[in-house]
Amino acid sequence: MGYERFGAVERRIDVGGTSLRFWLPPDLDALIDVEAFERDERIPYWANVWESALVLAEELMVMDGAGRRLLELGCGLALPAIVASLRGFDVVASDYEEDALEGVRFNAARNGAEGLETRILDWRRLPDDLPVFDIVVAADVLYEPHHAGALATVIGRTLAPGGVALVTDPGRARAVNFEPAIRGVGLGVVRQRARRPRGFTSGPEIDLYRVTHPA
Secondary structure, three states, rough: HHHHHHHEEEEEEEEEOOOEEEEOOOOOHOOOOOOHHHHHOOOOOOHOOHHHHHHOOOOOOOOHHHHHHEEEEEOOOOOOHHHHOOOOOOOOOEEHHHHHHHHHHHHHHHHHOOOOOEEEEOOOOOOOOOOOOEEEEEEOOOOOOOOOHHHHHHHHHHHEEEEEEEEEEEOOOOHHHHHHHHHOOOEEEEEEEEEEEOOOOOOOOOEOOOOOOOO
């Protein structure tokens, strides 16, 4: 039955003046599986498009992706990855949840991003065949104390020389560990001034971390 089993409803999302059509499950709470959380910390955060994803998508909307590869980590419904695909990037959207990737494929097809690839990716067990990318992105993935170190390790493993990683976060307490974790894997990081998605007058201000290899 695929993604249709979630009874997803359409939401119009504006990114840099471009209107995208996204289908989201109508009730995130109904997707919570207590046993899955107790076993492996699985919470269906993937079922929404959060402010951090909007800010990241806006950053990507002004880029030219021709000839460049992009990886989204912890993509959820992958608004940034879909925008990147529309901008000409060769895109892989990755997540720990197959349900999320079903939603990515559903929404990518309906927004003309047919070339986008999806991949299950467990940050704790990175596959040997995982390539490097010119751009690595992640939106709002720093929930637990160990996530900063895990994310830094994955970025260090997948970011090509001369590449850039962009990470957005709504000021979560756990994010304080991200900058030292990134420096701990030998990369440089700059946190840009926090902002809301364009047109938003309320809600969290989103930090944008720009990660690069040292000069």
